[in-house]
Amino acid sequence: MQDKSRVTAVLGPTNTGKTHYAIERMLAHRTGVIGLPLRLLAREVYDRIVKARGPSVVALITGEERIVPDRTQYWVATTEAMPEVGADFLAVDEIQLCADPERGHVFTDRLLHARGLHETLFLGSDTMRPAIAALVPNAQFLRRERFSTLTWSGSKKISRMPPRSAIVCFSVDEVYATAELIRRQKGGCAVVMGALSPRTRNAQVAMYQNGEVDYLVATDAIGMGLNLDIRHVAFSATEKFDGRRFRSLFPHELGQIAGRAGRHTEPGTFGVTGDASPLDEGLIEAIENHRFAPISRLMWRNSSLEFGTIDRLQQSLEVSPDSAWLGRGREADDLRALKTLREMPEIRDRVTHPKDIRLLWDVCRIPDFRSISPAEHSSLLARILGFLQDGGVPSDWLAGQIQRIDKTQGDIDALSKRLAYIRTWTYVAQRSGWVGDESHWRAETRAVEDRLSDALHAALTQRFVDRRTSVLLRRLKQKESLLAEVNDKGEVTVEGEFAGRLEGFRFHTDPNATGDEARMLSRAAYEALRPEFHLRADRFYNAPDTELDFTEQGGLMWGSSAVGKLVKGGDVLKPAVEPFVDEEAGPEIVEKVRRRLQHFIDRKVATAFEPLLTLKNDETLTGLARGFAFRLVEALGVLPRENVATEVKDLDQDSRGLLRKHGVRFGQFTIFQPALLKPAPTRLRLVLWGLDQGQSEFPESPPPGLVTIPNLPDVPKGYYTLSGYHPAGDRAIRIDMLERLADMLRPQDSRGGFEATPDMLSITGMTLEQFSGLMQGLGYKAERGERPKVKAVAATGLEPEAQESENPLTEEESVLVAETRAKWEAEQAARKAEEAEAGENAEAEGGDGTPEVEVFYTFTWAPRPRANRRPQRNDQGQGQGQGQGERGPRRDRREGQGGQRSDGSRGEGQKADGQKRNENRGERGDRPERGPKGGNKHKGKPRNEGGKTFEARPPRKEAKIDPDSPFAVLAALKNK
Numbered sequence: 001m002q003d004k005s006r007v008t009a010v011l012g013p014t015n016t017g018k019t020h021y022a023i024e025r026m027l028a029h030r031t032g033v034i035g036l037p038l039r040l041l042a043r044e045v046y047d048r049i050v051k052a053r054g055p056s057v058v059a060l061i062t063g064e065e066r067i068v069p070d071r072t073q074y075w076v077a078t079t080e081a082m083p084e085v086g087a088d089f090l091a092v093d094e095i096q097l098c099a100d101p102e103r104g105h106v107f108t109d110r111l112l113h114a115r116g117l118h119e120t121l122f123l124g125s126d127t128m129r130p131a132i133a134a135l136v137p138n139a140q141f142l143r144r145e146r147f148s149t150l151t152w153s154g155s156k157k158i159s160r161m162p163p164r165s166a167i168v169c170f171s172v173d174e175v176y177a178t179a180e181l182i183r184r185q186k187g188g189c190a191v192v193m194g195a196l197s198p199r200t201r202n203a204q205v206a207m208y209q210n211g212e213v214d215y216l217v218a219t220d221a222i223g224m225g226l227n228l229d230i231r232h233v234a235f236s237a238t239e240k241f242d243g244r245r246f247r248s249l250f251p252h253e254l255g256q257i258a259g260r261a262g263r264h265t266e267p268g269t270f271g272v273t274g275d276a277s278p279l280d281e282g283l284i285e286a287i288e289n290h291r292f293a294p295i296s297r298l299m300w301r302n303s304s305l306e307f308g309t310i311d312r313l314q315q316s317l318e319v320s321p322d323s324a325w326l327g328r329g330r331e332a333d334d335l336r337a338l339k340t341l342r343e344m345p346e347i348r349d350r351v352t353h354p355k356d357i358r359l360l361w362d363v364c365r366i367p368d369f370r371s372i373s374p375a376e377h378s379s380l381l382a383r384i385l386g387f388l389q390d391g392g393v394p395s396d397w398l399a400g401q402i403q404r405i406d407k408t409q410g411d412i413d414a415l416s417k418r419l420a421y422i423r424t425w426t427y428v429a430q431r432s433g434w435v436g437d438e439s440h441w442r443a444e445t446r447a448v449e450d451r452l453s454d455a456l457h458a459a460l461t462q463r464f465v466d467r468r469t470s471v472l473l474r475r476l477k478q479k480e481s482l483l484a485e486v487n488d489k490g491e492v493t494v495e496g497e498f499a500g501r502l503e504g505f506r507f508h509t510d511p512n513a514t515g516d517e518a519r520m521l522s523r524a525a526y527e528a529l530r531p532e533f534h535l536r537a538d539r540f541y542n543a544p545d546t547e548l549d550f551t552e553q554g555g556l557m558w559g560s561s562a563v564g565k566l567v568k569g570g571d572v573l574k575p576a577v578e579p580f581v582d583e584e585a586g587p588e589i590v591e592k593v594r595r596r597l598q599h600f601i602d603r604k605v606a607t608a609f610e611p612l613l614t615l616k617n618d619e620t621l622t623g624l625a626r627g628f629a630f631r632l633v634e635a636l637g638v639l640p641r642e643n644v645a646t647e648v649k650d651l652d653q654d655s656r657g658l659l660r661k662h663g664v665r666f667g668q669f670t671i672f673q674p675a676l677l678k679p680a681p682t683r684l685r686l687v688l689w690g691l692d693q694g695q696s697e698f699p700e701s702p703p704p705g706l707v708t709i710p711n712l713p714d715v716p717k718g719y720y721t722l723s724g725y726h727p728a729g730d731r732a733i734r735i736d737m738l739e740r741l742a743d744m745l746r747p748q749d750s751r752g753g754f755e756a757t758p759d760m761l762s763i764t765g766m767t768l769e770q771f772s773g774l775m776q777g778l779g780y781k782a783e784r785g786e787r788p789k790v791k792a793v794a795a796t797g798l799e800p801e802a803q804e805s806e807n808p809l810t811e812e813e814s815v816l817v818a819e820t821r822a823k824w825e826a827e828q829a830a831r832k833a834e835e836a837e838a839g840e841n842a843e844a845e846g847g848d849g850t851p852e853v854e855v856f857y858t859f860t861w862a863p864r865p866r867a868n869r870r871p872q873r874n875d876q877g878q879g880q881g882q883g884q885g886e887r888g889p890r891r892d893r894r895e896g897q898g899g900q901r902s903d904g905s906r907g908e909g910q911k912a913d914g915q916k917r918n919e920n921r922g923e924r925g926d927r928p929e930r931g932p933k934g935g936n937k938h939k940g941k942p943r944n945e946g947g948k949t950f951e952a953r954p955p956r957k958e959a960k961i962d963p964d965s966p967f968a969v970l971a972a973l974k975n976k
Contacts, residue, residue, distance in 0.1 A: 006118075006119060006120070006138075006140060007115070007120045007122070007136055007138060007139045007140065008119070008120070008121050008122070008139065008140045008141075008142055009095070009121075009122045009123075009124075009128070009129070009132045009136075009139050009140070009141050009142070010022070010121055010122070010123050010124075010142045010144060011123075011124060011125060011126040011128060011129055011141060011142070011143055011144070012125075012126055012143055012144035012145060012146070012290075013125070013126070013145075013146045013255070013259050013290035014146070014223075014255075014256060014259025014260060015146050015147050015148060015259060015260075015262055015263075015264070015268075016144035016145060016146055016147065017144065017147070018093070018123040018124075018144060019045070019093055019123065019227075021123075021144070022034060022091040022093065022121050022123055023045065023048060023049065025089060025091070025119065025121060026049075026074060026089045026091060027049070027052060027053065027074070028089075029087075029088040029089040029116075029118065029119065030073065030088055031073050031074065031085075031087040031088045031089065032073075032074050032075070032087050032088060032089035032090070032091075032116070033074075033075040033077070033082060033083065033085060033087045033089070033090045033091070033116070034074075034075070034076055034077070034090070034091040034092075034093065035077055035078065035079040035082040035090075035091070035092045035093065035110060035114075036076070036077070036078060036079065036093050036094075037078070037079060037093060037094040037097055037103075037224045038078070038194060038221060038224050039062045039063070039064070039065070039078055039198060040194070040196070040198055040201050040202075040221070041093070041224060042060065042062055042076055042077060042078050043060065043062075043065075043198040043202070044202075044227075045076050046058060046060040046067075046076040049074055049076060053073070053074065055069065056069050056070075056071055057069060057071055057072060057073040057074060058072070058073070058074050058076065059072040059074070059075045059076065059077075060076050060077070061075065061076070061077040061078075061081045061082075061083060062077065062078045062081055063078065063080065063081055063367060063423075063427050063430070064423050064426040064427050064430065064449075065198075065426070065430070065446070066430045066442065075087065079092060079097075079103075079106055079107055079110060080103075080106050082110065082114065086117055087116055087117065088116055088117045088118045088119070089116045089117075089118065089119050089120075089121075090114055090115060090116030090119075090120045090121070091116075091120070091121040091122070091123060092107065092110045092111070092114065092121075092122050092123065093123045093124070094107075094123065094124055094224055095107060095111060095122040095123060095124035095128055095132075096124040096125040096127060096128050096252070096256075096295060097124075098111055098128070098131070098295070098298040098299060099295045099297065099298055099299060100299060100329075101242070101299060101329050101330040102242075102243065102329065102330055102332065103299075104298060104299025104300075104329050105299045105300055105301035105329050105332070107298075107299075108298045108299055108300050108326065109300075109301075109303050111132070111135065111136065111298075112135060112136075113303070122139075125252060125256065125292070126143065126290070126292075127252055127292050127293065127294050127295045128294075128295055129141060129294065130294045130295075130296070131294070131295055131296070131298055131325055134325050135298075135323070135325055146259070146262075146290065147262075147264050147265050148262035148263075148264065148265050148266055148267045148268060149262070149267045149268070149288075150258065150259060150261060150262060150267070150268050150269070150270065150287065150288055150290075151267065151268070151269050151270075151288060152269070152270060152271060152279070152284045152287070152288060153232065153269040153270065153271040154271050154272075154278065155271055155272045155273065155276070155278050156234065156271055156272075156273055157273065158178070158181050158182060158185060158186075158273060158274070159185050161182075161186070161215065161232070161234060161273065162231065162232055163214035163215070163231075164214055164215075164229060164230060164231040164232065165214070165215055165216070165230070165231065165232040165233070165234060166215075166216040166217075166218055166222060166228070166230045166232070166233050166234070166260065166261070167182070167189075167215065167216070167217050167218075167234045167236055167273060168218060168219070168220060168222070168233060168234065168235050168236060168257055169217060169218070169219060169236045169237065170219065170220065170236075170237050170239070170240035170241070171240075171241070172193065172195075174236060174237070175191060175193060175217050175218070175219065176412070176464075178217050178236060178274070179191055179217045179463075179464040180463070180464065182215050182217065182464070183463075183464050183465065183466055186214065186215055187213070187214075187465075187466045188213045188215075188461075188464055188465030188466045189208075189213050189214075189215035189216060189217050189464055189465065190204040190205065190207050190208035190213050190215070190216050190217070190464075190465075191204055191216075191217050191218070191460050191464060192204055192205060192216060192217075192218040192219070192221060192222060193218065193219045193221060194219055194221035195416065195419075195420065196419075196453075196456070197419055197423075197449055197452070197453040197456075198453075199449070199450055199453035199454065199457075200419075200453040200454075200456045200457045200460070203453075203454075203457040204457060204460065204461075205228065207461070207465070208228065208229075209228065209229060212465070213465055216228065216230065217464075220240070220253070220257055222257065222260055223253070223256040223257035223259075223260060224256075228260065228263075229263045230260050230261050230262075230263065230268065231261060231262070231263070231266065231268055231269070232261055232268065232269045232270065232271070233257060233258050233260055233261040233268070233269075233270045233271075234270070234271050234272060234273040235254070235257070235258075235270075235271075235272045235273070235276050236272075236273055236274045236275075236276055237274070237275070237276050238254070238272070238276055238277065238279070244330070251283055251286055251287070251292050251293070252292040252293075252295075254279075254283070254287060255286065255287045255290060255292060258270035258287050259287075259290075270287065296325070297325065297326070297327045298325055298326055298327070299326075299327065299328070299329030299330075300321045300323075300326035300327065300328065300329070301317065301328065301329065301332070302316055302317060302318075302319040304316065305317065305361070307354040307357040307358045307361070308354055308357070309352075309357065310338070310342045310348070310351060310357060310360070311342075313338070313357055313360075313361060314335075314338060314339065314342065317335055317338070318335075333367065333368055334361075334364045334365045335364075336374065337364040337368075337374075337377065337378055337381055338360070338361065338364045340374065340375075340378040341360065341363075341364065341378060341381060341382060341385070344382060346382075347360070347382060347385070350386075350389060351385075356389065359385070359388055359389070360385060362431065363381050363384055363385045363388065364381060366381060366384070366424065366427055366428070367423075367424075367427065369420045369421070369423040369424050369427075370417075370420050370421055370424060371420065380424075384428065388434060392433065392434060392435055392436055393428060393434055393435050393436075395435070395436050395437070395441075398425065398428075398435065398441065401425060402422070402425055402444060402445065402448060405418045405421050405422050405425075405448060405452075406448045406451065406452075408451055408452065408454075408455035409455075411459060412456065412459045412460060412463060415452055415455050415456040415459055416456060418452050419449065419452045419453065419456060422445060422448050422449050422452060423449070425441075425445050426442075426445040426446065426449060429441040429442045429444075429445050430442060486502050486529075486532055489501075490502050490503055490561070492507065492525055492529065494521075494524050494525055494528050498510060499521050499524065499525045500521060500522075500525060502529065502532070502536075503561045503562065504558055504561035504562055504563040504580055504581075505533065505536065505537070505540075505563060505579070505580060505581040505582060505585055505589065505593060506580050506581065506582050507522070507525055507526065507529060507582055507584075509521050509522050509525070526582075526584040529584075529585075530584075530585075530586075533582075533585040533586070533589050534589065537585075537589045537592045537593060540558060540563070540592075540593060540596055541592055541593075541595075541596045543558065543596075545600055545603060545604070547559060548597075548600045550566065550601065550604070550684070550687065552683060552686065552687060552698060552700045552701060553687075553697065553698050554566040554567075554687050554690065554691060554698060556577065556597050556600070556601070562580055563579060563580055563581075563593060563597065564577050564578055564579040564580050564593065564594070564597045565577070565578050565580070566578075566601065566687065566691055567691065568691045568692060568694065569691075572634070572636065572688055572689075572691075572692045573605055573609060573612075573613070573633070573636075573688065574602070574605070575601060575605075575688060575691055576598070577594060577597040577598050577601060578594075579593040579594045579597060581593050604684065605684065605688075608676075608680055608681040608684045608685075609636070609637065609676065609681060609684075609685075610675075611637070611662060611663050611673045611675050611676065612632070612633055612636070612637045612673060612676060614662060615629050615632065615633065615659075615662040615664070615673075616629065616630070616633045618658075618662065620658065621658055621659075623655070624647070624650055624651055624652075624655055625651065625654075625655035625656075625658050625659055627647070628644070628647055628648075628651060628655070628659065629659065629662075631644060631647065632664065632671065632673075635721075636676070636685045636688060636689060636722060637672060637673045637676035637681070637685070638670065638672045638673075638676065638677070638685070638721050638722060638724065638735070639670065639671045639672065639721075640669070640670055640671075640721055640726075641666075641667065641668070641669055641670055641671055642669075644671065648666065648671070663675060665739075667735070667738075667739040667742070668739060668742045669726050669735070669738055669739065669742070670721070670726060670735045670738075670739070672724075672735060674736060677724040677734075677735060677736055679701070679704040682701050682722075682723060682724050683701045685722050686698060686699055686700070686701050686719070686722055686723065689718070689722050693716075695716070699715065699716060699719045699723075701723055702723055702724075702725065706734070707733065707734050707737050707763070707764055707765045708725075708731040708732060708733045708734070708764060708765065708766065708774075709725060709731065709732050710730065710731060710732070711727045711728070711729065711730055711731055711732045711777075720732045721735075724736075726738050727777065728774050728775075728777030728778045729773040729774050729775075729776055729777030729778075730770075730773050730777075731766075731770065731773065731774055731777075733764060733774060737763060737764070740763060741760060741763060741764065744757065744759060744760055744763070745760075748859075750780070750859075750860065750861040751860065751861060752860070753783075753858040753859065753860045754858070754859055755856055755857065755858060755859070756768060756771055756775075756857065756859070767827065768855065768856075768857060771857075772784075772857045772859075775857075775859050779861065779862065779863050780859045780860065780861060780862060781859070781860050781861075781862035782857045782858070782859055783857065783858045783859075783860070784855065784856075784857055785855070785856050785857070785858060786853045786854070786855055786856075787853060787854060787856065788852070788853055788854075789852040789853055789854040
């Protein structure tokens with residue numbers, strides 16, 4: 001050869017800059033062609049040359065892509081697609097693939113026949129030196145040494161894999177499994193496989209090169225010239241399936257892949273991981289020193305084909321080589337397809353002309369991208385051949401095929417399969433004359449491939465990359481300050497990635513993160529949240545009390561966030577607080593939150609229990625009054641009378657007057673401060689009681705506005721009293737309403753028996769049956785009876801309105817009574833309608849005219865027996881009352897027991913809070929006469945003698961009841 005067309009073999013191990021050298025030599029010429037082993041690598045080189053010379057002079061030709069500008073000077077192609085153009089320069093990369101069983105014959109053909117006009121380069125491993133010297137006698141050799149060292153590092157687990165590592169797998173399933181493991185343990189990885197489209201592969205590689213992930217999981221495709229920043233290569237296996245059988249990797253294959261470790265002058269390491277066995281010492285030494293057995297046999301197939309008949313074409317493809325260096329390779333896919341189509345009668349009948357035979361061979365060379373089965377692939381080829389013989393692939397049919405593929409939904413496997421399918425139609429669209437509008441279909445198939453590639457990249461990233469972890473790891477490694485943000489929902493993002501939630505002053509890591517990922521997230525979040533803790537603590541400390549609240553289980557809330565809890569303090573009215581603050585926030589934040597919470601609960605107690613605290617701190621209370629005040633404070637303002645019956649009897653009238661000034665009400669059943677029965681104090685009282693009792697779970701306060709609630713047996717002792725209710729039978733009645741009911745019961749003949757009035761039912765909101773159970777719980781005996789039902793007639797008696805006018809209710813009680821009365825009237829109306837309908841039915845059926853009956857109850861006082869009853873005191877009018885269950889309410893009950901006074905004024909059960917007692921007993925001119933020692937002159941007489949009743953109030957004006965009123969029947973019975 002002359003110097004102007006010299007052939008040079010640039011040989012050496014990986015990381016010697018051979019491809020870079022070839023690009024420089026090509027750009028030194030006016031025109032050039034370079035063939036590369038992979039579509040991925042061809043795209044990479046194309047981008048580099050475009051960057052240097054511009055897109056108008058650079059062409060890219062692969063099986064599925066064709067970019068050919070009008071003024072093309074430089075051609076970049078896969079080895080199979082290298083154009084036959086007269087270029088000044090020609091290069092073939094990875095020339096050692098001449099020995100590959102499947103593709104080797106293509107590389108061998110380029111080695112033997114492809115030449116540049118002035119310069120030809122063959123780039124590859126030094127193992128090709130003897131073969132090139134024998135087959136290309138005039139070739140010159142240029143050896144290039146590796147820039148960095150390559151060292152064996154042994155076996156490592158995935159969890160101990162150093163950053164910037166590539167794990168090499170030999171199956172798609174193994175790639176996915178390894179990538180998933182790295183995502184869990186290391187935050188994620190990039191995935192590179194030969195089957196990926198260039199667009200997907202470039203996106204994955206860019207993610208790795210930019211440092212978004214530190215790990216790469218790839219097939220042996222990275223051994224073919226992909227230049228990546230890899231410091232360590234780990235083999236997950238040392239054998240692979242080559243399409244026919246499982247075989248061990250050849251030493252030069254291991255060396256080619258391991259050589260990708262080490263970037264330029266930085267040293268690299270290689271090793272094994274997973275189930276791969278360690279390499280033997282001889283093989284390790286060969287890889288480290290790049291010494292491998294020379295290649296002694298190249299794959300070859302005849303390139304001088306005959307197209308006279310199908311048989312002659314097949315025979316020409318099966319010609320044997322005439323050199324000892326050359327051998328026939330494995331039967332290729334295109335030859336196998338030719339043999340299959342040759343056996344189809346419809347093909348043999350239609351393919352007879354050399355032009356048709358050449359077309360048949362071009363169709364057979366369509367790669368089996370789908371890899372479904374040889375039969376499916378042959379069927380598709382036969383159909384395409386039929387279309388081409390009839391003038392081309394129909395546009396509508398091709399559009400339908402592409403439309404079925406153009407779907408970006410689905411998982412990784414579905415997207416990968418669609419990408420393989422579109423590559424078939426991309427290949428068809430790239431052939432000249434096969435489709436009608438070539439430019440349209442090339443652009444259409446390229447667009448679909450790009451969409452699928454982007455979707456596949458997104459799916460790979462979503463499945464195998466935890467961007468949150470990878471970003472945070474990178475920023476922590478760089479020791480940069482992290483930017484954290486907390487939105488109004490408490491979601492914490494660090495560097496734009498969701499890390500968890502900040503609830504109050506406690507950070508909760510994303511529950512989807514586990515193990516090392518969760519620990520890393522917590523570390524990154526706390527690093528970034530330190531200033532946020534201080535800002536939040538300042539806002540909390542200055543927040544108004546309206547933004548804070550407590551729960552019925554003792555929790556302390558700031559808005560919707562729990563910031564602490566109540567704990568038992570030194571006094572029942574002085575609970576302590578325990579703040580919920582992460583230790584990482586610092587002791588200063590903890591103390592600031594604790595002080596603010598303590599201020600809040602102290603003010604809450606002072607506001608809700610102001611009457612009780614005023615009573616406690618009143619220095620004018622002395623003696624028995626002060627002792628009784630402390631008893632009331634200990635009971636949090638609500639005290640059952642039966643528990644302090646003796647203390648009440650011992651109180652003189654002056655002491656009671658002092659206590660009444662503080663709103664203390666001496667009821668027949670309970671001694672309480674009415675202001676403390678409101679919902680807010682009741683809710684807080686139950687919490688404070690639960691803390692003082694050391695309970696793990698506090699009882700909840702009843703819903704506000706209910707007159708009665710169920711009396712449950714498993715409720716803690718004292719709960720009903722602290723809730724403002726008094727248990728009686730199956731129900732518990734509100735304390736203040738019970739005292740009003742007691743006022744209604746006091747004028748009744750409790751020994752002779754009486755019936756319930758409408759007002760009694762109305763004020764309790766009960767039916768007659770329920771009221772009987774309540775009365776029995778209060779110590780009365782209920783006798784059930786029946787009598788003929790009479791129609792309502794005008795009767796004398798007090799309307800409920802008259803009763804209320806004589807005995808005014810509070811605003812809250814009035815609302816309750818009105819709601820209860822409405823409910824009672826609705827029930828009575830419904831009952832009357834049912835009875836009327838039943839009467840009509842009975843009349844229609846010819847009933848016997850039996851009169852209707854109504855049910856009534858007669859209540860008499862039936863105290864429970866009590867042993868060792870103390871004698872009754874009668875000095876100065878004290879001691880007449882007994883606790884619940886001792887005796888019924890007397891009609892002339894003293895005011896200390898909440899009864900009617902003999903002067904016609906109301907007892908304490910009915911007096912407004914703060915009303916003073918008349919100290920001058922002598923002014924009661926209408927009091928019944930007493931004996932010489934202050935006894936009652938009627939003492940010893942039967943209480944129901946002559947059916948008399950004693951009532952100090954003046955007679956009331958009787959009002960007629962509306963005959964249509966639901967209370968008419970009960971009023972008539974009362975008069976009767």
